[in-house]
Amino acid sequence: DTEVTQTPKHLVMGMTNKKSLKCEQHMGHRAMYWYKQKAKKPPELMFVYSYEKLSINESVPSRFSPECPNSSLLNLHLHALQPEDSALYLCASSQDRQVISTDTQYFGPGTRLTVL
Amino acid sequence: GIQVEQSPPDLILQEGANSTLRCNFSDSVNNLQWFHQNPWGQLINLFYIPSGTKQNGRLSATTVTTERYSLLYISSSQTTDSGVYFCAVEGRSNYQLIWGAGTKLIIKP
Numbered sequence: 001d002t003e004v005t006q007t008p009k010h011l012v013m014g015m016t017n018k019k020s021l022k023c024e025q026h027m028g029h030r031a032m033y034w035y036k037q038k039a040k041k042p043p044e045l046m047f048v049y050s051y052e053k054l055s056i057n058e059s060v061p062s063r064f065s066p067e068c069p070n071s072s073l074l075n076l077h078l079h080a081l082q083p084e085d086s087a088l089y090l091c092a093s094s095q096d097r098q099v100i101s102t103d104t105q106y107f108g109p110g111t112r113l114t115v116l
Numbered sequence: 117g118i119q120v121e122q123s124p125p126d127l128i129l130q131e132g133a134n135s136t137l138r139c140n141f142s143d144s145v146n147n148l149q150w151f152h153q154n155p156w157g158q159l160i161n162l163f164y165i166p167s168g169t170k171q172n173g174r175l176s177a178t179t180v181t182t183e184r185y186s187l188l189y190i191s192s193s194q195t196t197d198s199g200v201y202f203c204a205v206e207g208r209s210n211y212q213l214i215w216g217a218g219t220k221l222i223i224k225p
Contacts, residue, residue, distance in 0.1 A: 042202055042215035043159070056212065088157050104149065105213070107159035 003027075004108035006091050012114045015081060021111050023074040023091030032074040033105065034066060035090040043090055049074060081115045088112050118143045118207045122216035129193055130224050137188040137219045139203030148179050149213070150188050151202040159202075162188070193223045 004025045013019050023032065031050050035043035048056035049068040057066075063085075065077040074091055088110045095103040119142040129135055139148070147166040153159045163170050163177040165186065170177055174194075179186040190197055200220050204213040 037157075042204075042218055045212055048212075090157075090159065092159075104161050104164045106161060107151075110157045110159075112157070 004091055004093055004106050006089075006108035006111050008111055009109065010112045010114075012116065013078065013081065014116050015083075017081075018077070018079045020078065021076040021089055021091075021113075023076075023108055024072055025093040025106070025108075026072055027093060027106065028071075028095075029093035029106075030071060030096055031094045031103075032068065033092040033094075034074070034076050035092065037088045037090055037110070047076075078113075081113075083115050086113055086115045118145065118205060118214050120203060120205055120214050120216040122201075122203055122219050124219060125217065126220045126222075128222045128224065131193060131195060133193050133223075135190045135193060135221065137190070137201050137203075137221075139186045139188070139205075139216055141184050141186075141203075141205050143184070143207065144181070145205040145207055148186050148203065148205045150177055150186070151204065152197075152199050153202065153218075154196075154199045162201075190221075193221075195223045195225055197221060198223045 007022045033048050034046040036046055037043045045058050046060045047066045052068045063080050067075040090110045091108040092105040094105045121140045123138045149164050150162040151159050152162055165177045165179045167179050167181045174191045176189045200218040202218045203216040
């Protein structure tokens with residue numbers, strides 16, 4: 001099973017709302033990622049968890065708060081977002097980031113977020 | 117940092133045609149990956165190809181590390197091949213992927 005699942009598929013929220021995006025994989029991968037993708041642009045890395053510990057935070061505003069409850073789950077908590085945060089949010093996983101080179105990353109279908 | 121350039125930016129072909137997409141990178145890399153993003157946003161890893169040549173059905177890829185480029189070949193294109201093709205590399209100094217801007221491919225029936 002090479003599947004990464006994400007929920008919800010679509011999300012519309014106001015600037016004062018609190019919501020969460022969820023990501024799950026059952027491939028035994030120990031690295032999980034959040035990316036943000038704007039239209040007609042490549043994905044931008046936001047966070048990386050390696051062995052359930054936050055290893056990379058690409059200077060993401062605090063209104064985005066990641067959480068990794070266990071090795072299969074990754075959440076992204078959203079609070080007080082701005083309209084410019086509207087984008088496709090992609091989750092990915094890979095085998096192991098403690099070796100010298102990045103393994104193949106498997107992506108979920110994404111959550112299309114609209115902030116009003 | 118490493119620069120990744122993809123060409124062409126856009127490509128429109130008839131079904132059945134062959135195509136070659138190119139990815140140039142400005143420095144030595146640990147690895148290189150090709151992805152396809154379909155019109156609904158799903159990103160699929162096509163090849164993990166730090167060097168050499170790999171084939172998977174109608175698709176093949178070649179990375180020439182000494183000349184710092186990779187090529188993705190698509191033969192007998194189908195409408196389902198439409199989407200954006202991204203090349204991403206990992207530099208030797210960190211473990212993050214650096215993405216090209218992508219090639220948007222449209223296959224017309």
